[in-house]
Amino acid sequence: DQQVKQNSPSLSVQEGRISILNCDYTNSMFDYFLWYKKYPAEGPTFLISISSIKDKNEDGRFTVFLNKSAKHLSLHIVPSQPGDSAVYFCAASARGSSNTGKLIFGQGTTLQVKP
Amino acid sequence: ETGVTQSPTHLIKTRGQQVTLRCSSQSGHNTVSWYQQALGQGPQFIFQYYREEENGRGNFPPRFSGLQFPNYSSELNVNALELDDSALYLCASSLPGAERETQYFGPGTRLLVL
Numbered sequence: 001d002q003q004v005k006q007n008s009p010s011l012s013v014q015e016g017r018i019s020i021l022n023c024d025y026t027n028s029m030f031d032y033f034l035w036y037k038k039y040p041a042e043g044p045t046f047l048i049s050i051s052s053i054k055d056k057n058e059d060g061r062f063t064v065f066l067n068k069s070a071k072h073l074s075l076h077i078v079p080s081q082p083g084d085s086a087v088y089f090c091a092a093s094a095r096g097s098s099n100t101g102k103l104i105f106g107q108g109t110t111l112q113v114k115p
Numbered sequence: 116e117t118g119v120t121q122s123p124t125h126l127i128k129t130r131g132q133q134v135t136l137r138c139s140s141q142s143g144h145n146t147v148s149w150y151q152q153a154l155g156q157g158p159q160f161i162f163q164y165y166r167e168e169e170n171g172r173g174n175f176p177p178r179f180s181g182l183q184f185p186n187y188s189s190e191l192n193v194n195a196l197e198l199d200d201s202a203l204y205l206c207a208s209s210l211p212g213a214e215r216e217t218q219y220f221g222p223g224t225r226l227l228v229l
Contacts, residue, residue, distance in 0.1 A: 002156075034217065043119070043205055043220035044158070089157050101148045101163030101171040101209075103218060108157055 003027045004092050006106035014114055019077040021109050023090030025070065025084060030092040034103070035075045038087045047088075048075070080113045087111075119221035127227045136191045136224045138206030145210060146170070147189040148218055149181060150202040164189055192206050202229045203206050 005024045013019045021035075031052040036044035050057040050064045050073070057064050063076045077084055090106040120139045128134050140147050146165045150158035160173035164183035181196040187208070193200055203225050205217035 041222070043121075043207075043222045046217055046219060049217060072160075086171070091157075099217075101146065101156075101161045101165075102173060103148075105157030105161070107155070112152075 001098075003030075004090055004104050004106040006088075006090055006109045008109050009107070010110040010112070010113045012080045012114065013080050015082055016079045019075075019080045019084065019111055019113065021075040021077075021088050021090075021111065023073050023075075023106055024071060025073075025092050025094070027094065027104075028071070029094040030104075031071050031095060033064070033066060034091045034093075036060075036089045036091060037084075039107070044089055073084060076113075081113075082113050082115050084112050085111055119206055119219055120176075120219040121204075121224050123224060124222070125225045125227075127229065129195070129203050129229050130198060132196050132228075133194045134196060134226060136193075136204050136206075136226070138189045138191070138208075138221060140187045140189070140208030142208060142220050143210060144208035144219070145187050146185065147183055148207045148209070149191045150205040151175075151200075151205065151206065151221075152223070154202075154204055161191070163209055176209070196228045198218055198228050201226060 035047040038044045048062045066073045087108045089108045091101040091103040122137045128142045148163040149161040152158040162172040164168045167183045180192045182190045201221045205223045207220045209216040
């Protein structure tokens with residue numbers, strides 16, 4: 001079962017516009033969410049995170065929104081730049097000894113920002 | 116500050132062989148997690164090591180095993196390799212602390228099993 005889903009395999013936006021990447025989850029025990037960016041031949045790079053006690057976290061051009069009732073989170077990138085072109089992964093974790101260290105990832109969304 | 120490093124970068128093995136992948140954690144990080152990323156998928160959690168002990172395990176068979184050393188570096192061992200083990204293997208380090216730990220990833224080792 002896919003507990004974290006990124007339903008859009010790809011997204012294309014124009015430079016300077018907003019990019020919105022979406023992520024849905026099914027496990028109500030998830031209480032910490034992260035976004036990672038991955039370039040080819042590199043490991044995932046941490047971008048931003050949010051705890052379930054918040055509904056928004058902002059870091060420069062990146063903002064993550066969490067809607068717990070809908071079990072949905074989104075990453076907004078404003079303004080988008082060509083260097084943002086990469087695969088973006090949403091990940092989630094839950095507290096508890098059986099979940100120690102375990103990040104559950106979505107399948108990823110490939111973002112292309114056109115100049 | 117040194118980031119997470121992994122070796123080797125690429126590896127080709129044949130079915131039935133054994134493989135050892137290595138990871139050095141980011142400076143100051145005492146926890147290492149291993150993930151398998153198949154083509155077109157997100158990373159899947161294999162296990163985590165903290166203070167040289169396995170501290171959590173995902174849905175992987177026992178032929179996937181690991182070690183953590185006193186300097187916090189780690190190894191992933193896979194025995195009796197199968198074709199489906201072909202994937203990118205990622206190591207991530209973290210420092211358990213305040214709110215929640217964030218995992219920082221290395222570049223990965225790409226394993227091809229023929």
